[in-house]
Amino acid sequence: xxxxxxxxxxxxxxxxxxxxxxxxxxxxxxxxxxxxxxxxxxxxxxxxxxxxxxxxxxxxxxxxxxxxxxxxxxxxxxxxxxxxxxxxxxxxxxxxxxxxxxxxxxxxxx
Numbered sequence: 001x002x003x004x005x006x007x008x009x010x011x012x013x014x015x016x017x018x019x020x021x022x023x024x025x026x027x028x029x030x031x032x033x034x035x036x037x038x039x040x041x042x043x044x045x046x047x048x049x050x051x052x053x054x055x056x057x058x059x060x061x062x063x064x065x066x067x068x069x070x071x072x073x074x075x076x077x078x079x080x081x082x083x084x085x086x087x088x089x090x091x092x093x094x095x096x097x098x099x100x101x102x103x104x105x106x107x108x109x110x
Contacts, residue, residue: 007095014089021081028074035074041065 027033043062048054 003095007092010092010095011089012092014085014087014092017085017088018082021078021085025075025078028071035070036077037066037070038073039066039069041069 024033028035041062043065044059046057046059048056
């Protein structure tokens with residue numbers, strides 16, 4: 001009986017983790033929240049010839065590079081968290097299912 005209680009508990013915890021990671025990733029995609037700041041990268045700048053007097057040209061701004069890198073890292077983290085929730089829930093389901101053993105050939109009667 002205790003394996004049923006532990007099974008339901010693991011199943012509930014796993015489903016809660018999966019729902020949290022999915023809702024968090026969804027909220028980041030619809031821009032309701034912002035992803036965590038994992039990176040603080042510099043923008044890509046081309047140094048022009050200073051002798052001629054040409055200014056520096058910024059190819060990719062710092063905000064764009066950091067936004068994309070942080071979004072990818074956050075979605076990867078939420079995917080990993082969702083897979084951990086799946087493993088926990090599958091352990092719970094494994095405890096809840098009954099073990100059924102079927103013999104192909106019945107033992108010979110004496």
